[in-house]
């Protein structure tokens with residue numbers, strides 16, 4: 001995916017927004033017709049949303065890793081006892 005500047009004056013396509021798009025999100029496999037034109041405001045909102053989303057994913061991953069570590073530690077302890 002790439003972020004490019006729109007070639008034409010085009011409205012933000014996120015739905016209710018009435019701003020003009022400042023950026024175009026384009027997937028490399030799609031033509032310009034498959035691109036999303038988005039204004040800076042919506043882009044910022046989207047960015048915040050993604051940050052939150054990725055933070056949540058990271059936390060989940062970390063807790064999984066900790067659990068795995070605990071399992072390994074427990075397994076090691078068991079071995080030491082035997």
Ligand SMILES: [Zn+2]
Pocket residue numbers: 012013014017018019038039040041042043
């Ligand atoms: Zn917008």
